[in-house]
Each structure stands twice: as structure tokens, then as C-alpha cells.
Amino acid sequence: MSENKIQFLLNNERKVIENCDPNMTVLNYLREELSRKGTKEGCASGDCGACTAVLAEVVQSANSQTTEHLSYQSINTCITFLSALHGKQLVTVEDLQQGNKLHSVQQAMVDCHGSQCGFCTPGFVMSLFSLKKNLAQAKFSDATDNSPDVDLDKDIEHGLAGNLCRCTGYRSITEAAKQACNNDDVDQFEHEQAATIAQLKLIAQQQDTVELHNNGKSLYLPYTLDKLAQLVEQYPKAKLLAGGTDLALSVTQGMAQIQTMISMSNVRELAQINQTAKTLSIGAMVSYQQSHQLLSQYYPEFGQMLYRLGSTQVRNSGTLGGNVGNASPIGDTPPVLIALGARLVLRKGERTREISVEDYFVDYKVTQLESGEFIERIEIPKANSNKHLKVFKISKRLDDDISTVLACFYIKFTNKKVAEITIAFGGMAGIPKRAFACEQALMGREPSEQNIAVAMTALAKDFSPMSDVRASSEYRLQVAKNLVRKCFYELEQTHAATRIETFEVDTLDVRGVTHA
């Protein structure tokens, strides 16, 4: 059985799309099909945020007062295919104002002079809307905690780092964000939450695979893992769609047309995180955002790095599975997964097999994945209290930038000597890769200045990195070497300030803006 329509809520209105090109992005649908011109195209590559809109979906509440609530996620509509809307509520900038009354996030942007040319503004407004919703939900879920949000500055940076503004210099926008997030108003979305949930559940009752066929192009949206496995085997040349943050670029930037697409977004089994005593098992459809809390809990530095992977919009859509699956040499999570000894569960038809993340990568964009096979889940060993994980992301810009070099060290000391060590790098070769010679140089030794120096030199045996727009080969190798030094310095000097990204500024001098 199959259904031939994508169903979602456009704000409160139920929309049914029966005949459309599966390659159409949400942005083009909004602007061209619906004439909703408030959402802008700035780059069509998911890097500027001008096209930001928000998806809401029903999630189970952690709080006992309610059983379920709406979770709001900002997305880059320019790199989101229409299929991602199925079963969700789409909120765009046009939906926020009620009558003549601006939404509190809009009012804050006006009050704080947060817009100049205004072209990026709808995107900022929507990111801010989603940020405010999420902070309010977090506060509600943790009702015992009445303390003010001490991390509001960080939350604002994380929430808005995926929105570029070329005019303001951001100070006014940050101020608007503070005003909006400190305002405890109740908006129309909260008033209408129960009705929205009821409507979304009606759509969710439908459990048949959604199929869309248009001009020879096809989209499949299965609901079960078995059906997904069957479809992937049946259409081995189909593109498998998780968050789509990379795949969509082939259409919006590469001018390609995807003939057959199989979306995993409705497969419940793949959206789950399971834990055993020793393992975290993360389904291939779990977004970075959804896995962040758990990964941070076990591996704080992994969590810290995840907050610099893409932007909130990208983390809301993109998945660990996709990051491994697309086999980019500069993916941020594979080096960490390799260092941690994570394993992949691969599925083909009814068969599953396991392979280590390390062995999965063969050559540039070549993996062990067979035709008709896909990544079902990622199994990450839980943290070992005797081992130290160090993760370093080096990029030209601090936020929302692709790594120049990503280094990951997982080390166990016995009697001050290195007893176990795994070092993996991204950006240093055609694939994410272990630094065996460097590991060897350190194994069984004390991390003395001299031994570290030898290990640094050994990296030249492990890697001959390339030069590209991000950095030269020489820089990559030098930084990789220096990170070995930095890693051991941090392990020794655990309280020293060593990273610019987390450096705390003394805010003694804040006077802000003064004028007559």
C-alpha cells in the first residue's frame, strides 16, 4: 500500500502536495508555489540562514505535567527537500505577526534596531523564534530550576551562528535576542498547541509508504525499517536521504537532478537512541541536535565540538549517520568515532552486519557500503573513566565553518605512561584516518617534551595533506603537529586557559552603546 501525497501543516492550514518534483526545496515551494516571499534566498547552500523557517513536530515530554509537546526546529529551507515537511508543522516569518501585533521576537528586533537592509532579518527572526521556543521548553521541562539562564549568551551564539548579517555587526541582534528570550509572553503557537498536535497526529495515523512520482523522478518515504531495507535493495541507485544537508547541495549548487530518492525521515526505528550498559546506539536518522545532549554527557569535548559543526539549522537536520555515510574527508564526527572505536550497523535487505567506522572508509568517497546497503545505526562505546578524549576543530571561522583540520585523541595512562592511544584526524587525507606512526611514537612512553617532539615529527609519516581554499598543506601538517603538543599540555594543565573558543572574557569593561 502506498499514499501519494505529502501532508503537513502550513502554520494551521493542512496542506497536501500530490504532484511535485521531489527535488524541489522548501524555499522554492514557499516562494514560487505559495508566493510566500518573506523567506529569502541568500546562498542556496545552507550557509547564510536567510531562508530559515521552523518545523514543529510532536515529541514526548520529559516533564510529567504533559505527555507531549511541540518541538521547534529551525531549518535552512534552501537545502531542505519537500519530503522533510511530511507530518510536521511549517512556520514561516509570515505566520508570526497576529493582526497588528508583532511577535515578541519581531518586536525585539525592531526595538533594538536589529535590522538594516532587512534581507537577512526574516531568517534571524525565525532562528530567534525557534531559540525562544526551545529555551522556554527547557525551562518548563526543568521546572524546579528557577535560576536565570546563565548561559543565555552562549545559547544566543549557538542559536544564531547560522544566520549571517552583513550590515549590523550583530551587537543589536544579540541585544534583541536577549530581550526576546527574557520575555515570558505566551504566543499564539502555545495557545494553539493542543489543536496543532491533534492535527499532526491525524496525519501521523497514515502509516503507508508515501510515494511521489513526477516526470520520471520518484520519492519514497517509508515508515518502517523493513520497508526501507526493501526499497534500498530494490532501488540500489537511489539516493538515500537523511537530513539532506549535503545531498541537497548537489541539486541547488551542482544543478543535478536526483532521479530516485528514498527518505529515512519517517522511519521511527532510525530516530531512536538506545543505551545498553556499555553502548550508545544512535539511529541513522537521529540529528546532531538530538544526539548532542547524550554525547556531551559522556564525552564533553565531543559535545563541545558538535556545537561548532555547521549551525543550529544544520544540526537540526543533519545526522551522525549522514556524516559518516557521505564519507567526506572533512566530516567532523568520523575522526571522533574512529578514535572512540565506534561501529556501524549496516543493513541490506534482511541482513545486518557490523563494521568499525575506521574500516568503513576505503578511499576518497569510497566506502565498504555495498550496493543496496545502508547505515542503520552507530554504536558508540560508553566512556571509560580511565580514558581521556580530546577533540580539536580548527577552522578559518569559529562558527559554521568546515574544518581545516579535526584532531581527536583518546588516551589511557598507566603509571604516567601512555597505555592506550588512538589518534584520528580529519582534513589530513582523502578519508578520516588514524595517525598510526604518531600513536606508535607515544605508546608506552611518558609524554615528555622530547617524546612529544618525536610524535609530532612522526605525523609527517602518517599524512601528506593537500592544499585547498581552506589552508595549505604546510599549515595542516604544522597544526596537526602542534595539536599533539596542545593535547598533552591540556591533559597536564587541566585548569589552564588553552582554547580561544571557550576563553572567558572579563566583562568588567562593558559599557555598551552610549550616545546623547
Added chain:
Amino acid sequence: MRKLSDVDKGLKGKKSSGAVGQSIKHESAEMHVTGKAVYTDDKLESLGQLHAAVGMATIASGHITAIDLSAVRAAQGVVAVITLDDIVGHTDIGPVFPGDPILTKDVVEFYGQAIFAVAATSHELAKQAVALAKIDYQETTPVLTIEQALKAKSFVRPPHSMKRGDSASAIEQAKHQLSGQIAIGGQEHFYLEGQIASVIPTEDGGMTVYSSSQHPAEVQKLVAEVLGIPFNRVVVDMKRMGGGFGGKETQAAGWSCLAAVLANKTQKAVKLRLNRSDDMMMTGKRHPFENHYQVGFNGQGVIEGIDLTVNGNCGYSPDLSDAIVDRAMFHADNGYYLDHVSITGNRCKTNTASNTAFRGFGGPQGMMIIECVMDDIAYSLGLDPLAVRKANLYGTDTRNITPYHQQVEHNNLAEMITKLELSSRYAERCQEIDDFNASSKFLKKGISLTPVKFGISFTAQHLNQAGALINIYTDGSVDVTHGGTEMGQGLHTKIAQIVAQVFGIAVDNVKVSATRTDKVPNASPTAASSGTDLNGKAAQNAAQTIKQRLIDFAVEHFAVDSDDISFSDDAIDAGQHKLSFVELVQKAYFARVSLSSTGFYRTPKIYYDRENAQGRPFFYFAMGASVSEVLIDTLTGEYKLLQTDILHDVGDSLNPAIDIGQIEGGYIQGVGWLTTEELHWNDKGRLLTTGPATYKIPAISDAPKVFNVELLKDSPNREATIYHSKAVGEPPFMLAISVWSALRAAIANAVPVQDRVKGVIPSLDTPATPERVLKAVQLINAQQGIATDE
């Protein structure tokens, strides 16, 4: 009109809100936040509207040997294809000098040069069709760098020099001599709204053009010339841009011209919107520069003689480069008196897109060389860079003549620097930074204070004029049109405030309409920070003309003396009589008084003799100073801007909130230019950084956590500018130079105090990416004999 609208005769007695000097919100703020603000791409499309795409050259230098567009013409959705042969009028759209062919069919001068254009039924189909072209080339070796261009004497315009005194002997006779150089990278505008034009044919063979352009009058001229029709058949309408920054001064016109040719051919509306990557490849950027100096100075670091050479990479054509390199030369002194000086500017021709206007217009690149000299002198003498800067500042009564012989008047830089040193706790923080650096092994801090003196006026004298048109309707509402364009800078808001001020009415009663070439003709580009100075004066002039008519009417009608008439709080006092503004307007209408007027303004005092490089090119100077504190990681080269303190002089601010927005935004844009914004071409001249994935403008976390911005108080512009304000668009951009200088300080601080050798200078080309910073750290360590590796 037979019957006028009813008016509330009761005087509300409310204060005029939004008059000059108040921080009112941007006139479009509510439309921005609700998504209702309409940009060119958002306009309702006409029936049968076509979408255009442009086919570009895929070599940087050479000849086209064959063009086969048969597959393009046959592609799905394609309605028309044009090449150079389809242009009936002018084929060169160079704004000042020839050199910018609208399309090329023979010589290719850069990767991305337009060869043909397609109109199709959708944007996607047009893009897909363009990709089907088969074009054969005979490639020649491209000139890609300034060095290559200088060697080949490849220039778009002849070199130019300015001098005062005898620099050669002054340098020779000075106690100390130093020479050096700096390479300064270009910058992509990255306006969030890319280039776009939407064109509709009219009944008389003309065109209505909606163009995201800073210079509608030039778009009108070029569209008319390309079509071979009179200018009066073309109307350009420009409501707002999603950012311009100079990138839409000259380089918005070509897209309107191509769309117009396609619209003329198909007699359909045609929209041409560049995708981000095409926009970045096809349009010019801020000029990269390589500048050199040779300087002689005394023991206190005071410059006694200096030779400066600024070499701008202009790309393949002149565009505005003559004026841009001139402005770099005009600002190679920044705020410093250069005794015995010679400055030479070269306009290097390379096989890249034609570099163009960008906030500062060469000024920033010129300033960089003298700020580099200040730092270098300080490091070479082991002095505090701020002390050297202060020792070299222009004087007030002496030492106040620029290299182009203009006297620097009303110079308040020294006073501003003193104020900023205090408010930013500069001295204490220097000590705190030293303490931090002594205790931190790999993270090091640096701080710097740099000034800005920026000349205000177009250096092309004729551009310093403006027009405006004001209409008052019989309900008392006021419509203003002027020659300036709104790109986010708040120009329309300020103009509305100015007009409201003249009439003593609430700013809500004043609407600034879209810039249109049929309302205000022959307008100059909105550029050179001059938008408010010029158009504000023109609007004020128009408003005063109507106001005088109203006064004359009231004098007669109420039989009062004109001195007894005042306009305030939406009302008019005329001797014993008090009436609302709208009542006066209605009475005047019935008395057949014209309620519409144009206004005009031209900047006084300015003149320039370019041949002798002498004169007064600038009406006045805008001043500012900034302190930036940075933190670098000496192992990775990464850095963070920790704190910024700015004191800037905008004269009597027309709108402090808007001015502060310009200062903060300009500063951060400057930070991007000097740090993370790196353009990268391959060795064949193809730009590789063609989108925000690889070209990194500042994001929210790049703004400093502590960001103090102050407007200099009680400092009216001593020249008779509009309400004694000062221009603010460009000057703050150059406040970011303190970040680059602070990075150099941090790099110098990477060497422990006890190991420092006097005279070692930390060099740092820009953009100062983490890679360049790490390289500089390694270099300075190596120069002092400290091993960094192994």
C-alpha cells in the same frame, strides 16, 4: 479635487516625534521583521514573465574560437538567446572609461566574463540551458597577480603621483630608515541579496526597470544606450536593496542591460537574478593591494620623509579603479602628518573580474600602509606603537597639510584618542595583558589603538550634487523622493526626519518613496558616504521652498509678520492664530499655492587639480578611533576578538541609533576583511571561494563580547552640513585596522619578554587567517632564534 478629506481641527498638542537627533527606528523595520518588505525578487511577477541566466567564459584569458548555442536554444523552456550580435546600441557599459563589454564574442579577459544570455520560463530552466553551451577557446597565459602586472606594466589606467617636499633627501638625512611592504587581500561584498534586475517593456519601446542598484540614473543611461533609445523611455525604480556596500554602484547595471535586451527581443517581462556562485565569480570585489614604503624618522619615531607606493589590483577593466586608487593615495596619510612625502598609485590590470567600489573605496587599503609604517617604526625602535602614532598625528595649527595640499581643519583626533584611552582603560589593560601573557603559555593577547581620518566628498567633483522632490497632499501627508537609494543604511529614515524637522511635523507623516529616475533625474550614486549629506540637503532645500510658500501664504492670509510664524508639533503658530499643519495645507491648497517642489544641493568649497595633485578634494574629514583586544593561539593561529572600544565623531547625529548601527556594522565588516575573508583563485584564474561555505564573513560569535561604541559628544560639524552632522557610511570600516594591529601585537607577544630582540617586526599580510597568524608566530620565533617545532 472638489472636497478635501476631513481633518481633526483640534490641535493634538503632541510633540513632533522623530525629528532630527532622535533614535527612531528604521522606516522599514516592521516590514523587515514580518517579511513584508519587498525586494526586487519578491515583486509580483507579470503574466508570462521570463527568467534569464548568463553564460560565462570558463577561461581567464584568451580568445573564443567557436560558440555553439544550438543545444541552449533547443533546451526545455528556452524562449530567447542573445549574444553580442543582438545588441543594437552601445556594447560597452564601462561607467567612466570604456572596457566593459556587455557580452564578449572574441576576447576573454576573465573567468566568468559574460558571453551570452538566455531567457526561459523558469530560473532553473534558464540555468540548466546555459550549461549546455559549447564554447571553444584558445587560451593565453593570464596575468593574475599584482607582481606579474607590474612586471608587464599591465595597467588599466596610467600611474599617478602626488608629492610635497623632497622625500628622497629627507629619508636619507633622517636618523633612522626603514622599508617594508604589505599585501592586502580583496573582499567580496556579500550583500545578502545578490545582483538582480527585473525589466518590463513599455508601450513606447521603452523599459521599466526594477534594479537592485545604488545608481539608478546610470542603469537608466546604460539600458537606454544599449537599446539605442532616448533616456526618457527608461524608468528605473529602486525601492530597497538587500545590501550594496559599493558592489551595486556600477556592477548592478549590466544585469539590467541584459534583461532589457532579452525583454526587448521577447516583449515579455524578464527577470535576471544571479545565483550566489555566479555573482561571486562574475562581479568585482574590493581591490587587493600590495603597498610599499620607505621611511626616514627620528628617535621618537616621528616621520621626516616617506615614499609610498600603492598598487591596486583592478581586474580586467578600469571600472572605477582610477578613483579608487586615487582614494587609496588620499588616505595613505590617514591621520598622520607626512613631512616630505611622495605617493605613487599603480592601477594594475589582471585577468580577474573588474574590481570595484566597496565601502571605503580604496581608502582602507591606503590607510593600511601608513598604519603598517606606524607599527613597524614602533617595533624597530622598541617603542609603544600608540606613542608613535600620537607623535605623528596631524597638528591643529602646524603640521596640518596633507600630501595633496589640503589643510586639515577642525582636527580633533588627538583629543579623541585621549578620551578613548581613558574610557577604554587602555594603559591598565596593557599592563593586564602583559601579566596575562607572562602566565599563559600558548594563548597570548594583544591590544592596539588606531585612528581614522576619512575624507568626505566624491573626488569626482560633479558627483557632489543631489536632487529631491517633495509633494504635500491635502491630508497633510508628505511624500519625499530623492536621488539616494536605500540599502539598509537608514538614508530614507534620516531624510524623513529632516523633512519632518523642517515642517515641524511627526516623522510618521513623511513617507520616502522608491528612488525613481522619472522623479529625480541625473542622480549621483549613493556612495562615498555622501547619501545623507547630499540628498538630505536637497530634501531640506525642497522642504524649505514649500515652507516659504506656506509662510508667505500665512503672512497674507493672517496678516501677520513672517517672524511671527513658527512650525512645530504638527501645528503652525501665526501670531494669534494657531492651526494644525493639515489645516494650513488645505487653506494653502484652496488659495492655489503649489504644494510640490524640487530641491537641489551642491557641495561648496571643493576643488581639485589632479594634474598637480593639489586642492581641496574633501569638504571635511570624518574622524574616529578604536581600541581592539585580541587573543591568539600560538599553536594553531586561531584568534578571538575579545573587546572593542570605539569613539567616533558623527558631528551632531541625525539619528544616533542608525549611526551606531553603521559604526558597528562597518567595523565588523572591516574585521572580516582583515581576518577571515579570504578569496582564493586557482592558477588558471578561476575563483574557488564562490559561496559562504568557503568564503567566511563574520558570524555572530566573531563580534566581540565587550563592544563599547560611543559617539563623540558636543561636536557639531564645523562645516555647514545637514544639521551639522557628519557622514558615517564608510569611515567606521577602517576602525577595524586596530584588530590587525592588535594581532601583530599578540604575535610579537608570542615571544617571551626575556627572549625579545629589539627591532624584530612581526609582519602580517591580510586577511590574517589563522594560517597567516601561525606563520607569523613561527617567523618571529625563528627570527629570535626560538625553535617552535620539534
